[in-house]
Amino acid sequence: MSDKDIEQAIQAKGKTAPRVTPEHIGSVISSEHYFTAQDGVNGAYGTPRDAPASLSCLTFCVLTLKNGFSVTGESACASPENFDAEIGRQIARENAIQKIWPLEGYLLKQKLSEQ
Template sequence: MAIEQEIQAKSLTAPRVTSDHIESIIQSEHYFTAYDGAKSGGEEVEQIWHDKDDIGKEYEPLSLLTFCVLVLRNGFTVTGESACASPENFDPEIGRKIARENAVNKIWML
């Protein structure tokens, strides 16, 4: 028997945290990759960035790491991340979905 069915079968009616409640307390969501973060890290990082000949290979892993920051209505923030092991499988939309899911899972612990 699934947990939800068991709860209903036992007539447990006390208030519970639900997925809808979790979604309702999210005020905003923000996404970026580690590559985005490194690029906006300041002039020194930018200079190093432009001086590299083989920039793609050295910094490609940063573009495969996606972060999601959820700002909750009370001002608290939670983060989630998604790292793609294989560059050939990287899809930005899927990375954002996984990062968001990981961030939402942290809200349950609050």
């Protein structure tokens, strides 16, 4: 069940208490960046380097939030023949987004406890 499916189920049951929503999660992201481990190795040395082929199949997503905090997600492909850069970016992004939920949940709970 996706985050949006869960939100629809919550709305269908008429739940209206404060909560973190998929829209809220999207609204706190200020930038996103993608690279492979091979890109990272090349960037670290300033020139292309020989490295294990598997580094080209490991994708990272860095999401920077509006408050300046960053979260990361990753996606690894076991078989290089199945590697698809776009799918790798989508999976890495979703993994990064999943790390935002508990952070925003904590912030909401803190705000509610201060009221």
